[in-house]
Amino acid sequence: MSGVKNNVGRGINVALVNGKTGETLDTKFFDMWGGDVAPFIDFLKSIQDGTIVLMSTYDDGATKLNEEARKLIAELGSTSITNLGFRDNWVFCGGKGIKTKSPFEQHIKNNKDTNKYEGWPEVVEMEGCIPQKQD
Numbered sequence: 372m373s374g375v376k377n378n379v380g381r382g383i384n385v386a387l388v389n390g391k392t393g394e395t396l397d398t399k400f401f402d403m404w405g406g407d408v409a410p411f412i413d414f415l416k417s418i419q420d421g422t423i424v425l426m427s428t429y430d431d432g433a434t435k436l437n438e439e440a441r442k443l444i445a446e447l448g449s450t451s452i453t454n455l456g457f458r459d460n461w462v463f464c465g466g467k468g469i470k471t472k473s474p475f476e477q478h479i480k481n482n483k484d485t486n487k488y489e490g491w492p493e494v495v496e497m498e499g500c501i502p503q504k505q506d
Contacts, residue, residue, distance in 0.1 A: 381430040382406060385414070388423040390466060390504030396422065403435040415443040420468035421504045427462045428455075448473030457481060460495045466504075475499055 380400030387396040401411040418424060424447050433455045444452040448465030450472050455461055464475035477495040487493040 379427075379429040382428070383411065383432045384427050384429055386425040387418060388425065390421040390423050393503075400429075403433060404431040406435060408435045408437055408440050412440050412443065415440065415447075418447075418467045422467045423464065423501060424466060425462075425464045428460060431458050432461060433457055433459060449476060451476055451478035454478070454480075458491065460492045462495050462497050464497070464499075464501060475501070 380402065382401045382403040384398075384400045386398045388394065389396055399414065401408075401414070403411075426444070426449075434457055436452075436455065441452050441455075444463075444465075446469075447463075447467060448469040448471065449463050451461060451463070455478065458481040460477075460479045460481075462477050463473065465473040475497060477497050479492040479495050481492050483490065485492075
C-alpha cells in the first residue's frame, strides 16, 4: 500500500471478499482524520454474513472512530480495535458472523520514542491462509 502506487486512501482501507468463492466484492476507504464516521458505520452494518473483511490503516485510521464503529469492527473478530490510536499501523482480517476472535491481526502503536520512520511506526505485514466458509 502506498500513495505513490495510488492504491490506498487516508484512513481505514477495506476489502470485502466472498467467503465461499474468494471473489472481491467491494473495496473502499474511509477518512478517519478529515471525514465522517457515519458512512463507515453504515458500511460496516451492511456487510453480509460469510463475508471476509480485510482492513488496514494508512496515515490516521483512528481519530474519528467512535465506540459504535469500534464495536462493529470487534464483532468482525478484532481485538486490537479498542486500542487503535492516532497514526497507529494496523492490519486485520476477520469475517461477518465470526464466532471467535481472528488470529489475523497486527498492530503497532505510534510512539515517538520507538517509531522507526521519523514520526511513523514500523511497517506491519501479515500473511496466512484464510479458511473457506463452509455451509
